[in-house]
Amino acid sequence: MLELKFDKKKCADCKAVSCLVKCQYIDLNKTEAKKEWQKVINGEDSFVLDACTTCYACEEYCPFGNHPFYLIVERQEEKNVLAAPRALIKQWVNMCAPSGKFMLGDVKEKTASLCFMPRLGSLAQGKLFEDVATSWILGAEFFCNAVYLHFSRMSVIKERLPKVIENISKQGTKELICLHDECYATYNSLAPAYGIDVPFKTIHYMEHLYQKLKENKSGI
Ligand code: SF4
Numbered sequence: 524m525l526e527l528k529f530d531k532k533k534c535a536d537c538k539a540v541s542c543l544v545k546c547q548y549i550d551l552n553k554t555e556a557k558k559e560w561q562k563v564i565n566g567e568d569s570f571v572l573d574a575c576t577t578c579y580a581c582e583e584y585c586p587f588g589n590h591p592f593y594l595i596v597e598r599q600e601e602k603n604v605l606a607a608p609r610a611l612i613k614q615w616v617n618m619c620a621p622s623g624k625f626m627l628g629d630v631k632e633k634t635a636s637l638c639f640m641p642r643l644g645s646l647a648q649g650k651l652f653e654d655v656a657t658s659w660i661l662g663a664e665f666f667c668n669a670v671y672l673h674f675s676r677m678s679v680i681k682e683r684l685p686k687v688i689e690n691i692s693k694q695g696t697k698e699l700i701c702l703h704d705e706c707y708a709t710y711n712s713l714a715p716a717y718g719i720d721v722p723f724k725t726i727h728y729m730e731h732l733y734q735k736l737k738e739n740k741s742g743i
Protein backbone atom coordinates (compact mmCIF):
# COMPACT_ATOMS: atom_id res chain seq x y z
CA MET A 524 0.00 0.00 0.00
CA LEU A 525 1.50 3.33 -1.08
CA GLU A 526 1.79 5.88 1.70
CA LEU A 527 2.23 9.63 1.45
CA LYS A 528 5.57 10.93 2.69
CA PHE A 529 4.08 13.37 5.16
CA ASP A 530 5.85 14.30 8.40
CA LYS A 531 3.60 15.58 11.22
CA LYS A 532 6.64 16.87 13.07
CA LYS A 533 7.52 19.30 10.27
CA CYS A 534 4.07 20.84 10.67
CA ALA A 535 4.35 20.92 14.47
CA ASP A 536 7.57 22.94 14.13
CA CYS A 537 6.27 25.16 11.32
CA LYS A 538 5.66 28.76 12.39
CA ALA A 539 4.43 30.28 9.12
CA VAL A 540 1.82 27.64 8.11
CA SER A 541 2.32 28.97 4.59
CA CYS A 542 0.26 26.16 3.07
CA LEU A 543 -2.95 27.76 4.32
CA VAL A 544 -1.90 31.36 5.06
CA LYS A 545 -0.81 31.87 1.43
CA CYS A 546 -3.81 30.04 -0.03
CA GLN A 547 -5.66 32.36 -2.44
CA TYR A 548 -9.03 30.73 -1.75
CA ILE A 549 -9.00 30.38 2.05
CA ASP A 550 -8.70 33.45 4.28
CA LEU A 551 -6.93 32.50 7.53
CA ASN A 552 -4.37 34.18 9.75
CA LYS A 553 -1.49 32.14 11.16
CA THR A 554 -3.28 31.19 14.39
CA GLU A 555 -6.43 30.09 12.59
CA ALA A 556 -4.41 28.29 9.93
CA LYS A 557 -2.46 26.35 12.55
CA LYS A 558 -5.68 25.21 14.21
CA GLU A 559 -7.41 24.19 10.97
CA TRP A 560 -4.33 22.46 9.60
CA GLN A 561 -4.03 20.41 12.80
CA LYS A 562 -7.61 19.23 12.26
CA VAL A 563 -6.69 18.14 8.72
CA ILE A 564 -3.64 16.27 10.03
CA ASN A 565 -5.72 14.58 12.72
CA GLY A 566 -8.36 13.51 10.21
CA GLU A 567 -10.99 15.71 11.89
CA ASP A 568 -13.66 17.74 10.08
CA SER A 569 -12.26 21.02 8.74
CA PHE A 570 -13.86 23.55 6.42
CA VAL A 571 -10.54 23.51 4.53
CA LEU A 572 -11.56 20.25 2.89
CA ASP A 573 -14.66 21.91 1.42
CA ALA A 574 -13.05 25.25 0.63
CA CYS A 575 -10.02 23.83 -1.18
CA THR A 576 -10.36 24.40 -4.94
CA THR A 577 -7.62 21.82 -5.58
CA CYS A 578 -5.43 24.49 -7.19
CA TYR A 579 -2.26 22.57 -6.17
CA ALA A 580 -0.43 25.77 -5.03
CA CYS A 581 0.18 24.78 -1.39
CA GLU A 582 2.49 22.05 -2.67
CA GLU A 583 4.74 24.97 -3.65
CA TYR A 584 3.92 27.19 -0.66
CA CYS A 585 5.16 24.59 1.84
CA PRO A 586 8.88 25.31 2.24
CA PHE A 587 9.51 21.84 3.70
CA GLY A 588 8.11 19.73 0.85
CA ASN A 589 5.60 18.18 3.23
CA HIS A 590 2.86 17.66 0.60
CA PRO A 591 -0.08 19.53 2.15
CA PHE A 592 -2.21 19.33 -0.99
CA TYR A 593 -1.85 15.58 -1.32
CA LEU A 594 -2.83 15.23 2.34
CA ILE A 595 -5.92 17.37 1.71
CA VAL A 596 -6.95 15.11 -1.18
CA GLU A 597 -6.45 12.02 0.99
CA ARG A 598 -8.62 13.54 3.73
CA GLN A 599 -11.30 14.63 1.24
CA GLU A 600 -11.61 11.06 0.06
CA GLU A 601 -11.60 9.61 3.60
CA LYS A 602 -14.35 12.02 4.64
CA ASN A 603 -16.29 11.78 1.39
CA VAL A 604 -15.90 15.51 0.75
CA LEU A 605 -16.32 15.73 -3.01
CA ALA A 606 -14.34 18.32 -4.94
CA ALA A 607 -16.65 17.87 -7.95
CA PRO A 608 -20.15 16.45 -8.59
CA ARG A 609 -20.35 12.74 -7.86
CA ALA A 610 -21.58 11.85 -11.36
CA LEU A 611 -18.66 13.69 -12.96
CA ILE A 612 -16.15 11.91 -10.72
CA LYS A 613 -17.68 8.54 -11.58
CA GLN A 614 -17.63 9.35 -15.29
CA TRP A 615 -13.91 10.26 -15.19
CA VAL A 616 -12.94 7.24 -13.13
CA ASN A 617 -14.63 4.98 -15.69
CA MET A 618 -13.64 6.92 -18.80
CA CYS A 619 -9.89 6.84 -18.06
CA ALA A 620 -9.67 3.24 -16.85
CA PRO A 621 -7.07 1.27 -18.83
CA SER A 622 -8.89 -0.66 -21.55
CA GLY A 623 -6.20 -1.55 -24.09
CA LYS A 624 -7.17 1.25 -26.48
CA PHE A 625 -3.86 3.08 -26.33
CA MET A 626 -2.03 4.42 -29.39
CA LEU A 627 1.69 4.53 -30.08
CA GLY A 628 3.85 6.29 -32.63
CA ASP A 629 7.27 5.00 -33.57
CA VAL A 630 8.47 5.33 -29.97
CA LYS A 631 12.12 6.25 -29.44
CA GLU A 632 14.14 6.97 -26.30
CA LYS A 633 12.89 10.57 -26.45
CA THR A 634 9.10 10.40 -26.36
CA ALA A 635 6.28 12.95 -26.36
CA SER A 636 3.42 12.21 -23.97
CA LEU A 637 0.02 13.16 -25.36
CA CYS A 638 -1.45 11.91 -22.09
CA PHE A 639 -5.16 11.21 -22.70
CA MET A 640 -5.65 14.11 -25.13
CA PRO A 641 -5.00 13.52 -28.86
CA ARG A 642 -5.27 17.25 -29.55
CA LEU A 643 -2.03 17.80 -27.64
CA GLY A 644 -0.33 16.40 -30.75
CA SER A 645 -1.00 19.74 -32.47
CA LEU A 646 1.37 21.36 -29.94
CA ALA A 647 4.24 19.12 -31.00
CA GLN A 648 4.69 19.97 -34.65
CA GLY A 649 7.24 21.79 -36.76
CA LYS A 650 11.00 22.23 -36.51
CA LEU A 651 11.07 22.52 -32.72
CA PHE A 652 9.55 19.05 -32.36
CA GLU A 653 11.31 17.25 -35.21
CA ASP A 654 12.91 14.70 -32.86
CA VAL A 655 9.58 13.57 -31.38
CA ALA A 656 7.22 14.15 -34.33
CA THR A 657 6.66 10.41 -34.69
CA SER A 658 7.69 9.27 -31.20
CA TRP A 659 4.62 9.61 -29.02
CA ILE A 660 2.33 7.75 -26.63
CA LEU A 661 -1.40 8.29 -26.02
CA GLY A 662 -4.18 6.68 -24.02
CA ALA A 663 -5.31 5.54 -20.59
CA GLU A 664 -2.32 3.18 -20.30
CA PHE A 665 -0.07 6.27 -20.40
CA PHE A 666 -2.41 8.69 -18.63
CA CYS A 667 -0.80 10.43 -15.63
CA ASN A 668 -4.06 10.25 -13.60
CA ALA A 669 -3.39 13.61 -11.88
CA VAL A 670 -6.92 14.68 -12.74
CA TYR A 671 -8.13 12.63 -9.75
CA LEU A 672 -6.46 15.19 -7.47
CA HIS A 673 -9.37 17.41 -8.50
CA PHE A 674 -11.88 14.65 -7.83
CA SER A 675 -11.01 13.62 -4.23
CA ARG A 676 -9.78 10.26 -5.50
CA MET A 677 -6.17 9.70 -4.43
CA SER A 678 -6.97 5.97 -4.25
CA VAL A 679 -7.37 5.83 -8.04
CA ILE A 680 -4.00 7.49 -8.55
CA LYS A 681 -2.32 5.12 -6.11
CA GLU A 682 -3.85 2.14 -7.89
CA ARG A 683 -3.12 3.19 -11.48
CA LEU A 684 0.02 5.35 -11.48
CA PRO A 685 2.67 2.65 -10.82
CA LYS A 686 1.37 0.65 -13.82
CA VAL A 687 1.35 3.77 -16.03
CA ILE A 688 4.99 4.43 -15.19
CA GLU A 689 5.82 0.79 -15.92
CA ASN A 690 3.97 1.01 -19.27
CA ILE A 691 5.95 4.10 -20.32
CA SER A 692 9.23 2.59 -19.23
CA LYS A 693 8.51 -0.62 -21.20
CA GLN A 694 8.37 1.42 -24.43
CA GLY A 695 12.08 2.16 -23.95
CA THR A 696 11.46 5.80 -23.10
CA LYS A 697 14.42 7.51 -21.44
CA GLU A 698 13.20 11.11 -21.78
CA LEU A 699 9.51 11.99 -21.65
CA ILE A 700 8.43 15.38 -22.99
CA CYS A 701 5.26 16.27 -21.11
CA LEU A 702 2.91 18.30 -23.27
CA HIS A 703 0.48 18.53 -20.35
CA ASP A 704 1.77 20.22 -17.19
CA GLU A 705 -0.09 17.79 -14.92
CA CYS A 706 1.96 14.90 -16.36
CA TYR A 707 5.13 16.77 -15.45
CA ALA A 708 3.85 17.41 -11.91
CA THR A 709 2.88 13.75 -11.56
CA TYR A 710 6.29 12.33 -12.42
CA ASN A 711 8.27 15.03 -10.58
CA SER A 712 6.17 15.53 -7.47
CA LEU A 713 3.26 13.14 -6.99
CA ALA A 714 5.09 9.89 -7.73
CA PRO A 715 8.08 10.71 -5.46
CA ALA A 716 5.66 11.83 -2.72
CA TYR A 717 4.42 8.23 -2.61
CA GLY A 718 7.85 6.65 -3.06
CA ILE A 719 7.13 5.55 -6.65
CA ASP A 720 10.29 5.30 -8.73
CA VAL A 721 10.23 7.09 -12.11
CA PRO A 722 12.92 5.47 -14.28
CA PHE A 723 12.85 8.08 -17.05
CA LYS A 724 13.66 11.79 -17.17
CA THR A 725 10.74 14.17 -17.62
CA ILE A 726 10.92 17.41 -19.58
CA HIS A 727 8.23 20.10 -19.35
CA TYR A 728 6.83 21.37 -22.66
CA MET A 729 8.21 24.87 -21.95
CA GLU A 730 11.63 23.48 -20.98
CA HIS A 731 11.74 21.63 -24.31
CA LEU A 732 10.76 24.77 -26.23
CA TYR A 733 13.39 26.86 -24.44
CA GLN A 734 16.11 24.33 -25.19
CA LYS A 735 15.14 24.07 -28.86
CA LEU A 736 14.99 27.85 -29.26
CA LYS A 737 18.50 28.10 -27.81
CA GLU A 738 19.74 25.38 -30.18
CA ASN A 739 18.14 27.16 -33.16
CA LYS A 740 19.08 30.68 -32.14
CA SER A 741 20.78 31.46 -35.43
CA GLY A 742 17.58 30.65 -37.32
CA ILE A 743 15.34 33.00 -35.32
S1 SF4 B 1 2.38 21.53 5.34
FE1 SF4 B 1 4.27 22.70 5.21
S2 SF4 B 1 3.67 24.86 5.33
FE2 SF4 B 1 1.94 23.61 6.06
S3 SF4 B 1 2.19 23.53 8.29
FE3 SF4 B 1 3.17 21.70 7.43
S4 SF4 B 1 5.32 22.25 7.15
FE4 SF4 B 1 4.17 24.17 7.40
Ligand code: SF4
Nearest residue numbers: 546575576578579581
Ligand atom coordinates in the same frame (compact mmCIF):
# COMPACT_ATOMS: atom_id res chain seq x y z
S1 SF4 C 1 -4.74 23.26 -3.11
FE1 SF4 C 1 -6.44 23.97 -1.80
S2 SF4 C 1 -5.54 24.51 0.20
FE2 SF4 C 1 -3.86 24.30 -1.31
S3 SF4 C 1 -3.52 26.42 -2.00
FE3 SF4 C 1 -4.97 25.48 -3.46
S4 SF4 C 1 -7.03 25.93 -2.70
FE4 SF4 C 1 -5.56 26.37 -1.05
